[in-house]
Amino acid sequence: MQFDDFLGVIWKRRVIVALTLVACVLAAGAYAFTQPKRYESTATIAFTPDPKGGQTYVPTDNLAALLSTYAAVAKSRENKDAAAKLLGRPLPGEIETSTGAGSGILDVIGRDTDPQGAADTARTAAQALSNRLANNGLLVPSIVNPAVPSATPIQPRPPLILSVAILLGLIAGVLLALVLERMRRTIETGDEVTEATALPVLGRLPRERSLARSDAQLVWETGDYEVLQESYRALRTNVELLRDGDWSVLQVTSAKPGEGKSTVVANLAIALGQIGVRTVVIDADLRRPRQHDLFGLRNDVGLSTAMTISDTVVQPSPTAYANVRVLTSGPISANAAELLHVRFGRVLRQVKADADIVLIDSPPVLPVSDARVIAPSADATAFVVGAERSQTSAIVSAVDKLRFAHANLIGAIVNFANSQDGEQIAAYGYGPYISPQQNAQPIPAGLGRDNANA
Incomplete structure (x- = not known):
């Protein structure tokens, strides 16, 4: 990484x-x-050679060994009992020791939750050790630093x-x-989609929580969804640039249900219609159709009717939006995959003869085979990915299945994108329309017309 x-x-x-x-x-x-506070107090014992025993010098190694022995004696039960007798009660704290290498110094440390208890422990333990080692003939103990209570806790x-x-x-x-x-299992950004599938990102459609709480999924009725509208315009522009008159049928699908493909199709169709592109939406999701609900249309006849009755010509229904017509799914059929495989191409040829672009809302790839059946009949396929809803493994598997079906995958559309993914329209100040008068700036003094037009 x-x-x-x-x-x-x-x-x-x-x-x-x-x-x-x-x-x-x-x-x-x-x-x-x-945690309870703990205090520490130290009594220092200095050991010097005993002249009475004829000792004037103790080698460093011998001194270190003796100090280690004395340190163990200071913490022994016998020394604690002797210290308790000197104190007149059991020792309140714990005893620790420390020695200085080659210095003849032994620190007897008392620790207790009470400052006085720590000082009493160190003082009596050091005194008991000094009494025990008196007249040993080797070293003379002297308490050079008596233990005193400390006002600062160590813990x-x-x-x-x-x-x-x-x-x-x-x-x-x-x-x-x-x-x-x-361990993350879902894809969150367009970059991750491209990394997983090698597909370019055609558009990023931001998450709109208020839209999710509404029954209506079309964003063109009010100005409340301006950022989302602009995102659909950007998607429309990318589709138009890729199309460039070379193809006219675009299939839109996803890996699994719930990623918003039907909503994307409907709003993209309206965006295309706004620039005069004659657009027909075919609801080829014969299992869970949505387009008739999105556009408020009847669904008693539609694609399934045209495919079931061979000599029937079903015309796409006009909508309230300019240049947008919809061929609804019609009654749900039990043999949807077979109908699509055998007769969808014929219906598609009839529909695209009177349209600039046809958008096919096809079922998701993984649950059923319908999308793979439709793919060869489409000129191009766009893959919708729901941010934080689509598992990476599912997306990769669905794209592989589409490629195996010879789908012409032109890119991915990231739906429900978070604020960190893609461009921020508001951040650049492209919000509500500002008139030229409001946005006009005075020409600096001394700048002539010729210079201003340069």
């Missing part, structure tokens, strides 16, 4: 990273501020704990983001 890709994954999963970081910091804060340390939590939270968040990206 390149560094730019790594940053892209982190940015895309930034919410997961932030939530993981916050969770770690909160957990660390809860631990740091709920917990909130600044240190929170600093470590922030570091670990960032690492955990980044790792979780990478794992989720690795």
Whole structure:
């Protein structure tokens, strides 16, 4: 993974990273501020050679061995019992020791939840050890630093704990983001569609939550869906550029149901009609037809009727939109795949004779074989991908099936695209229409007409 890709994954999963970081910091804060405080106090014992025993110098190795032995004695049960007798009660805290290499210094450390308890533990333990080692003939113990209570706890340390939590939270968040990206099963952006299928992206249609809550799926009735309307215009432009008079029949399909292919077909047809392109929509989804509902048309006769009765000529129905007609599906047939295989081509030839472009709303690829049956009759095929709805494996499988059926795949349409995928119309200021008078800028003083027109 390149560094730019790594940053892209982190940015895309930034919410997961932030939530993981916050969770770690909160957990660390809860631990740091709920744990009992522990205090530490130290008594220092210095050991010097005993002149009475004829010792004036102790080799470093021997001194280190003796100090290790004395450190173990300081923590022994016998020394704790002796310290308790000196204190007059059981030792309140725990005993630890520390030695300085080659220095003859032994630190007796007392730790307790109370500052005075820690000091009493260290003081009596050091005194008991000194009494025990007195007159040993080798080293003379001297308490050079008596234990005193400390006002600063050694544990917990909130600044240190929170600093470590922030570091670990960032690492955990980044790792979780990478794992989720690795385990991710759905496609979210146009770049991912191209990477998985090698198809160019014909258009990105943004997610519109208010539209999802509405029964109407056509975006041209009001100005509430201006960004989505502009996205359909951009899709229309790409289709027109690719078509360039070379073909007239475009099949639109998807891998699975629920990716919005029927809505895309209907809105694209209206967008084409707006520029004078005579457009006919054929609802070839004979199992779950939608076009008659989208355009408010009757569906008692249609494509299935024309294919069932060979001498019947069924004309596409006009709609409320200029230059847009619809051949509805007609009654649902039990042998849809067989009808499409044998007779769809004949009906298509009749329809496209009186149209500039025909849009075929075909069933999804994976559940049934209808889309693959239709593909050879179409001049081109566009593949609709629902962002965050389409599994990568399903998309790849569907595209492979279409290619095996000799479909002329011209590109993919990303539906329900998120705000990070593709261009942002509003971000560039292309919103409601602004009159030339509103948008006019004065010519700077001294700039003549000739220069202004240069």
